[in-house]
Structure formats: structure tokens, C-alpha cells
Amino acid sequence: MLSIIIISLIILSTLILGLLVFLNNPRDRVNQLFLIMIFWIVVWQLSNFLQNEQTAVEFSNILLRLDFMSAILVGYSWIAFCLRFPKPGPRSLRFLKTIILLLGVVFAALSFTDLIINDIHFQDGAIRFQEGVLWIFYILTLVSFFTWAFCNLLFKLIKLRGIERVQTLYVLIGSLISSLIAIVVNILFSNVVTIDQSRIGIYGIIFFILFTAYAIIKHQLLNIKVIAVELFAVLLVIITFLEIFTAASTSEIFARVIIFIVTLVFSILLIRSVLKEIKRREEIEELAAELAQANKRYEKINKKLQKANVELKHLDDAKSEFISIASHQLRTPLTAIKGYGSMLLEGDFGELANEKQQKAIKIMAISSDRLTNLVENLLNISRIESGRMKFDFKPGDLNKLARDVHDSLKKNAEDRGLYLKFKEPEEALPPVEMDDEKIRQVVINFIDNAIKYTKKGGITVSVFKKGDHLECCVADTGMGVSQEEQSKLFKKFARGKDAFLINTEGNGLGLYVANMMVEAHKGHIWIESEGEDKGSKFCFSLPLADSETGNKLVEESKKEEERRVREKGEKGKLQVKSKEQESKKT
Template identity: 40%
Template sequence: MNSVSILLSIVFLINLGFATLLLVNRGGKNGAGYYGVVAAGSAMWVLAEFIFYSLPISSPMIPIATRTLYLSGLVFSPFFLFFSYEFLSTRRLLNRKWVGETMAPAVFIAFLVVGTDKIILTAYMQDGVKHIVVGEWYVLYMVVVAAYFLFGFVNLFKKYSNTFYESVERRQLLLIFFGSLISVSSGMTFNVVLPYFNKFDYFFAGPLLVVFFISFTTAAIFRYQIFNIKVIFTNVLVLLLWTILLVRALINNSLQDTLADAAVLIVSIPIGILLVRSVLKEVETRERVEVLATELGEANEKLEVLNRQKSEFVSIASHQLRTPLTAIKGYSSMLLEGSFGSLEEKAKEAVSRVFESSERLVDIVEDFLNLSRIELGRMRYEFTSADLKKMVAEVCEELRQNALDKGLTLTCGIKGDDQSGTGETEATWMIWADAGKVRQVLSNIIDNAIKYTTKGGVRVKLEKVKGKFRFSSVDTGIGLSKEDLARLFEKYARSEEAKKVVAGGSGLGLFIAQQIMKAHQSQIIVTSPGKGKGSKFTIDFPKDTGNHATIAGETKASILSSDAEGQPTETG
């Protein structure tokens, strides 16, 4: 065996292993299966060249090897075209009908190669070099094979031109393009075109230059990870193990050792297959997770944009609604007060309903405005020293009539824990806060207590506890279940019982109130023994110490429910 035969055998083994890896690991990579067939066809080409070059001209294998040489070109040229379409595509582009129609010319020429003398006639030896006599339709063979390759390279070049300049895909295409171009052009030159002119001095060169195809593709695999390296290495190790066991079984002189190695080989084959499949499954699963994560990230970004657009729309719409509603509320109030003359009782009743409805709508619009401000980060706070005792007393007084209209009691008590004997002063109830927004929170809590209480009353208390001012509102209303407590401060959250008692409402009041208190480094805590047993809302306000550093950060909301003994326990 001369040096050319040795080189051909080495190239064949490498190419065969490479084709096996591509075919086994084609899952999840569009075009990998087609490229595996290209590699398998080139391996068949190299093997046929090895047989043709190594055996004597009189060998019965020469005619088979000769026709196989040209048959291999009809295998990998159309599949190279298919690969060029699907490589780097995110979905399958080729259907079976198109593939079948495109393969038809290759199948026809393959029939001519194998079953007739139209393409290949015979082989003979001249001046120590084997020659092949081509048939009358050999030009047709050249045109068909060249057309497949030409269109394949045109597709790859188009994809290369359309990819981003610094992208990994562009570099992958560059390596694949030039590796395939060198191998295909050398094969077409030395094994297809020159034989037409009876030139066979370098007939062996084409198959040897397949090494460029393997080298460039291997570089693309390892440098740019066209196919998963972990799977490739697993297959290589398994194939290496099988090869070593097979070689040991063949070269052993002892029958006992041969049988032992053969048994180990037989056992290792299914184990190796299972190992490869498990690794492939793991890689495919990870790739699917990565794709899903990418898609989820993109969807999340789109949702954030949509959410911001929604908030902008709500803000604009609410602003547009507030102006006419304020006018309706103002003029109806003036009509009720007699600013435009006295009204009949029926007219007065109708205007009163208009006033109450507009007042509710103004509150709802204000809730939506505050929601959009919070979501867009535009909620503004004007912190000053504020008298909490005065605010609580004023809110209680404003809402007292609402309680009386429902036949409820509303008590408001203020209690201090200062035992120093110095007595209370106005300064002892001062907090550093946005007075308007704190008043809004207090009003919301007390108003809700009145709304959702059908009998009994509401007890409001302000006291000093552990260096803080504690505001609490206790009612005998509908109460809250654990499920309701868990989502009480979510946007648009309203319990089923609440909907039965008060049909209207946006479900935003407590959410906004909690966000306001977080901005004040505080929180609203709610406890309830259960449905029908009332609720208690509590807020601790830090004292105004005179150190007016900017209040920043948020305090995590804590939602509490009562245990069997009525003591508050944290649930979230």
C-alpha cells in the first residue's frame, strides 16, 4: 500500500466518523441531516477512490468502484443544495414534494450510471495510470452535478450577504462556504472535468482534498458551535471505545480473550447508544429552555412596553375626564346650594343624584390617575411637618354623616402613652409627610370601614406606641378571609362579599394607599378573625424628629390575619 492509498484510507475513516456524528446529532439543527448526507456521500466517494486506486485493474471490484465514484457525486451534490436552503434557518423550509422533484434529475442520472454505459463505459491502464472511458451522455452528468453545487453555493452566498457583518452566523457561513468550495471545486476539476479530456494523472487529488471540507467544518463546530460540542465529544468517546474493543477482539491471539472482548463490545453498544441519546436529549431540552427563555424575555419586554402605553393612555384619558366631571360636580353643588335659585323637591333630588354620581366618578378617575402615576414613577410627594391628630379628627368629622346615614356609630379617640406628666401639646403629634396624601389614605380606610359595615360601627383610634404614632380603624363589618387578606393590596382586588355590599368601586384604593405608605417608610397592616367578624387596619407613623432627610425606599407590605385567639399572625 503506497502513501496515496494510506492517505485516502485516513481521509475515508475521518470523513465516515464525521458523517456519523452529523447524522446522529442532526436533531434540533436545521440542515444538519442534509449536511450529514453530504459528508456520507463524500466518504463513499473517498472509499471508491481508495478501491479504484489500490486494486489492480483486473480486479472485479474496479467496475463497481468506478461507477460508485460517479454515483457518490449524485448523492452529495443535491443534498448540498438542500443543506444550503435550511442551514441557519429557524424553521423547515423544504417540503417532501419539492425535495423529490429536485432529486429526480439525480435519480435519473444515477440509473444511467449504474444500469447503462451512457455515462461510464470501462476502465483501463495506460502508462501506469488507470483511465476511465466516459460515455456519450457524460456531459449531462457534469451539467447536473455542477448545477446542484452552483445553486447551493449561490444560496450560501446570499445568506452570507444578508447576515449582520459581525454576527456568528456570518463567520459560520464563511467557514462552511470556503471549506465546501475547495473540496467541491477540486473534485469537479480532477474527477469530473479532466476525465472528460482523458486526464487522470491527478485523479486521486479530489478525494484527498475533502480534508478541507472536514477541517473547515470542524473549525466551525468548535469555534462557533454549529452543532453541540458536548454531544460531539460523547459520540467520539463512544465510537473510540467501540473501535478499541473491536480492534482488541480482532488482534487477540487467544480465543478466550477474543470472546471476552467481543462480549464487552456487545454489552457496550446498547450502553453507548443510551448514553448518546441521554446526552442528546439533555442538550435538546436545554436548547428548548434557552429558546423559551429568549422568547419569554422578548414577550416580557413587549408586555412592559404595552403596560407603559396602557398607563400613559389611562393617565391621558383620566385627565380628559376629570375636567368635565369637576364642572358637573361643581355646578350641581351650586344648584343644590341655591346659587341659581331654589329648586323643586323632585329637581333637587335629581340634581343630588347627579352630584353623588359625579363625586364617585371623580374619586374613581383620581384613583386611575394615581395608579398611572405610580406605574410610571411620576407620583410626587411634598413632605412637610403635618399634625396627624388634626388630620385624623378632621377626616372623622367629614365622614361622620356617612356613618349616621347608615345607622352606624363612628367614634374617634386619641390616647397618649407619655407618662412624663408634661401633658400633650400640638407638637407631640407632628409627622414628616405629604399631608394631602396621608389624609387620602386615612379617608380611604375609614370610608371603606363605613361602606362595608352594615350594622354596629367603626372605632378610630390614634395612640403612641413604642415611639411611633399608631392609627387604627376597627369595624364590625363583613370581615376578610385568608384568601382575601392575601390579595387585598393588589390592583383591582375586591372580595366577593365586598362586591355584594358595594357594587361600584375600582379596587384600586387600598393598592394606592399602600404605595403611598411605602413612600412614607410605613405600611398598612390588616387583620381579621374571618368573614362576618370585622376588620382592623393599622398604620404606624414615625414621629417628626426634625431630621428631614429625603424619605426613600420601600417597606415590604405585610398582610396579617388573626389566629384562633384573635392575635395577628403574618401571612405574606
């Protein structure tokens, strides 16, 4: 009795599952195929169960053959379903589908002959049979049907994304477990197992039902809410319609007709409302799935970018290290060239024979000076970018520093027919927090550039207080700078559009180094110009020594120095440890 109840519940659950899928969209080919497959599963369940019941002994022969026929048709309908679920496969498989259909029909028909099974009888209360000559071909065909279907579903699973992938996965797992149990128990070992054991195959269908139901409920394989509302609405309309015929009077008939119409309208509106809600939800879920996929792609791209950034940083560090080493190697011969050139000009090795020799050595000295400046700029860039640049911050007189640079370069300006003025401040200026050597280099760069790129007129240098900063400006009457080029001048290797026409020796590093030096002082650097041929004014600002920014600069400088000392100490310990290990080995 218990087995009858269990089988009845399983068959009922299978039918309900098939009807739910079909009613979700009766015109959908996938839903139709699913219902056909469920029909043959139910036929197989009933025939498999009843063939061993003593109350149906007289039909055992027909039921067993129906069992084998429905099994092969389940296999065929399962292939047909998998080829279209969740999306149709390629049309090139039509020929194979035709062959599968023919094989399914042929073996289904042969199930009622002795070619597959014969000599059907009862033994020890269980139905038994002898394998026919085509038995092995039947088994191979059945197994091939299910194997191909599962492989097709598995290949689709690899390509699918989002909710369709999850749905397909659950359907695949559930059907695979149920099919394996049914084929092994009810086909391969059907002549060996007992009656109770033979029904394990029927019970195994529960896995297919549970996994598919989970996909339906948890992952919206079907619009269960729509189906439930539709069934409820139809039932309500039918009841109110039938109530009309049970009315005892005309007034009662009229009232029930009104109720029926109201119920009908209400049901239609309810179904429409639910459909709209589900449509919105599906759109949101699709967008959420797309967003999730996009996020994954962005995460992958971000990881690749981070990896590339690390590699670029390593390359940049290697480049800076190379420039630093190369620059150091260049400084030694340049110092020798510069020194010996100066000694030759001063006559330390004897008087030069003629002016031509003197001119050649002067050109050599100028070129070595230019190359020395380039090397120094490259070294400074390498040090700053690698964090190895040391700054000696202390209160200093920016006005005096600017005046000293002005005095040292005044003759250069006069030699080119230009004036170089220094505008003294009206009152004494407070000290700023600075590294004297680095800021001197910035001022030299500003004034030297102004001299090189000014044809007539001159240059004015001024220092003045503005808020909690001092500003140093170098204004010239030279070629000027367009608005477009102003933002580019402080970048590495950047030069003005027509700068090479006036000065061919520039390399575009001076202002870049100046910018880095000023930024390291927590200052600001900028250019002011009304346009080409209207002159320009290069300025930078530094924080006052007693200002909040100045104090912060000193504190950070101390921490950086402590860090360097600590790292140097740790590096020394590692070197000592390494030497001790080497001595132990020897």
C-alpha cells in the same frame, strides 16, 4: 517517485476512512453505502493514476475506461449515501432511485464502448481520447448525480439540529471541494491537462478525507474510541492465541492457554466498559444539545416577552396620560356643577319653588361629589403610576390627623344610626414621617368605607405605637370580609363579593389608592377579619420620623425632588434651544 508516495498515502487514507466507518457498525446501511463509495473512489484513484504511468501503457485503454466507469459509479454511490445520511429520506424517491441506478449501470457499461470515449492514444506523454456521441450525456448525468446529491444534503442540513448538523456540514464541504476539483480536472478538461495536472483531481480527495476526519475526531461522527479498543483487543487476543502454538512444553502450553483466556475475558470487559462510557457520553451530549436548543428558544421567547413588556409599558403610559388628561378636563365642569348646585341650594339665585326641586339639586350635588372623588382617584393613580405624584414628607401628628377626620365624619355615621368612636392613646405618640394631605385621604377612605358597609353597631378609630411605627386602625361591626377576598381588596377595581348589595356607588379604587399612598410612605396596609358578618379592621402603619426607615424616606424624597428639578431644567433648556433654532429659520 514522490507522486507514487503521495498517491499511496491518499489511497491508504481513503481505505482506512471507509473501513473505520464500516467497522463502526457493519449492519448499518449508511456505513455499507459509504464503504461502497470509498471502494469506487479507490478504483477511480488507481485507474486515474496508473493510466498515465509508462509501466502500464499496455493497459492504458482498459484503465482509462475503468476511470470513466468508476467515476459514474462514485456519483451513483454518493447519491445513495446522501439520501440516507444522516437520516433516510422519504420513501417516495424509490422510483427516482431506480432510474438513477439504471443510468449508473448503463453509463458504466457504455464506458467500455466507443459511444463515450474512443481513439485512445498517448500524446506528449499523456493519455488522450476522442469524445463519443454519448459524451455530453455522460457528463450531464455525472454532474446531475453530484448536484442532486449535494442539494439533497443541503436541504437536510437546513432541517438538522445539534451535532448532526455540524457533522453533515463538514462532510458536505469536504466532498463538494473534492468533487468539483475531480470533475473539472479529470472529466471536463482531461484532454487538455498534463499528467501532473491530471493528478490534482486525485490529490483533491484529501479535502474529503480531512473534513470527514475532522467531523469524526472533533464531532464524534464515529465511535473511534470503540473501534480502536476493538482493534487493539482483537490483535491482543490473536497474538496470545498464536503464542499457544509456539509453546515448547505442556506446562508452557497450559500457561499460554490461561493467558489467552484471561486476555479474552479482559478484552471483552474492556470493550463493554468503553461501550458503556461512550453510551453515557452520547446521552449527555444529546441532553446538552437539547438544553442548548431549549436555551435558544427561551432566549427568543425572553426577547419577545421583553419587547412585549416594553410595548405594554408604552401602552400603560399612554393610558395613564389619557386618564390624566381626561380627568383634568372633567374637573372643570364638575367644579362648576358642584359650585352652582351649592349656590342654588343656599338660595343665591333665589328661593327654590318646592321641595322636589331641592331634592333634585341635592341628588345632583351628591352625584357630582361622587364623580369628583372618582376623578381625584383616577388622577392620583395616574400620577403614582407615572411617577409624577409629589409628596411633601415631614414629621406629623398621625393621632391628631385621625381625630380630626373622625370629628368631620361623625355626623355622617350618626345620620345612619351608627356610633363613631375615637380611642385616645394612653400616652403621647411620637411624630411620623408623612404627607399630611395624602394620609388624610387614606384615613377618610377607611372611615367612609366603614360607615357605608356597616348596617348596625359602629366604628372605632385608634392610633397606637408598635416598634418603630405608628399604626392606625379603623374597626367596624359591618359585613366582614372572607379570607379569600382579603388579598384582593387592595387591587384596582376590586370590591367585596356582596359589597354592591349594600353600597352600589363604590368603584373599587379607594383602597387601591390608599395602598399606593401608604407604600409610598414605606408603610404597610392590611385588613383583619374573622369572616363574613363578623366585622373587619382596616389598618396601616407609618415609620416614625426619627427611625431608620423615616430618615431613608426623607433622603429618597429629596433625591426625587432634585431629579425632578434637574429634568425640568433640562427640559427648559431644550425648549429654549428649540425656540432659538426656529427663530434662526425664520
